[in-house]
Amino acid sequence: MSTGENERDELQTDAPVADEAEGAQDADASKRRLNLDVQITDAGPCKKHLKIAVPRSDIDQQFEESLGTFRREALVPGFRPGKAPTQLVQRRYRKEVAGQVKSALLMACMEQLDEEHKLNPITQPDFDFDALEIPEDGPMEFELEVEVQPEFETPEYKNLVVKRPVRKIADADVDRQYQGFLERYAQVVPKLEGGADPGDFVVADLAFQNEGQTLNEVKEVQFRLQPQLRFQDGVIPDLATALAGVKPGESRSTKAEIGTSSPDAALRGKTVDVTIQVHDLKTIRLPETDQAFFQGIGFDNEADLKDALRSVLERRGEFQARQAVRRQIVEQLIERCPFDLPTDLVKRQEVSTLRRLVSEMREAGYSDSELRAREAEIRANAHDVTLRNLKEFFLLSKIADAEEIKVEDDDLAEEISLIAMRSDETPRRVRSRLEKEGQLDNLATQILERKAIDRILEYITVELEEVSTPEEEPDADTLDETALPASSEEAEAASEAAEGSSEQK
Secondary structure (H helix, E strand, C coil): CCCCHHHHHHCCCCCCCCHHHHHHHHHHHHHCCCCCEEEEEEEECCEEEEEEEECHHHHHHHHHHHHHHHHHHCCCCCCCCCCCCHHHHHHHCHHHHHHHHHHHHHHHHHHHHHHHHCCCECCCCECCCCCCCCCCCCCEEEEEEEEECCCCCCCCCCCCEEEEEECCCCHHHHHHHHHHHHHCCCEEEECCCCCCCCCCEEEEEEEEEECCEEEEEEEEEEEECCCEEEECCEEECCHHHHCCCCCCCCEEEEEEEECCCCCCHHHCCCEEEEEEEEEEEEEEECCCCCHHHHHHCCCCCHHHHHHHHHHHHHHHHHHHHHHHHHHHHHHHHHHHCCCCCCHHHHHHHHHHHHHHHHHHHHHCCCCHHHHHHHHHHHHHCHHHHHHHHHHHHHHHHHHHHHCCCCCCHHHHHHHHHHHHHHHCCCHHHHHHHHHHHCCHHHHHHHHHHHHHHHHHHHHCEEEEEECCCCCCCCCEEECCCCCCCCCHHHHHHHHHHHHHHHHCC
16 A cells, blocks of 8 residues: 555655655655554444554654755755755755655555555545644654455355356347347338337336426437336336337326436335326338348348348357356355445446446447447446446455466457457557556456456356246337436436447447
């Protein structure tokens, strides 16, 4: 654990100080063992409260070293460099000397705490550097809180039994995928007769209410009549049933489920009322599937397109099978080794969790509309998803340590090359983009977890289980709206996640 370089940068002044001498002095201070009085107590899950006292003798010694550096380099009128009286230098540069002493002592404290107490911090300490002052007499005392890695023993992972779903892709599956593919090129036209059928588009107002109180109203939105309608903080689970046969001018009522990441803690996981006032209906007109159509989208004919769609379904099925095995492994590990995590850590990780899951699904062949629906579902329940993913990370990291698994430069280079192939970019450009977005560490984490899972698979029993139906999410459309008005912070986080996922398209 260290204070980082930002605090040191803030201490730079216009005083004529030799940078090299100051760096050497900081190095000497960090190597010198301080006679610290340290009290460490638990402040919550994975959080420690530290109370630290630096004795007067260490403060005075650091003052002497810092003052010596300033005296050698200080420009005092009437004196050559290094010849000014110590007391005069001390008076002239008192503030600068005190700042340098504080910086050097704090850095030495952090490094010594790291060596002696092995706190394994997750983040920089929650500490106000500017508020810390060196007293005229007595020790320098300060307190801080730091989030640390959860403490638990490595779970037993070599005797697990999991089931791997196996399912052959049927012609009917390909036909459904083919129909969905054609709809990407369909026209949306007014529906002039009859009521709403599954697959139609509905233009309506939505009013969300809880116990008679209006939570939010959404005007003139268009969505497709699917079994579910997802919004950014929840879902209407029975949309198709609620609006079956509805006509323009009619109103229907149903229920909406609020996700676990709702800004209103009292409504998380709760069911609220939603009234849907229908204004207009539209339907789709599929394109004419002649030779010109298929050649225009890059295929020779219908059979060629269906072969490509079958490959997509097979890749998705493989992804789902791997995810099912991984999910079972992690669930058994969590059951064998329960531990808690700090809620603020989970909250900070929610956006990166969304980016990662969307990226993985894109690689598995999910379409943009399917990704958009899943993205809304993940965002609405981001807290629970992130909590589980963090536990998964710590468990797999623990096992990786036990198995001496590392992420090497070659691993990163290979993964970047694969991303480049999928995105039709050069590896150099992909690496540059990941570095700019701060995503290289996330990529390394994904590789580490995958290698840990692969190692676990070498030890455990995997039983094949034939399944008759695919592991598919219910068809759903997605709105960019919320059941509850989002705070500015939540809107910003949602926007950042959306931008991150769109950049990967």
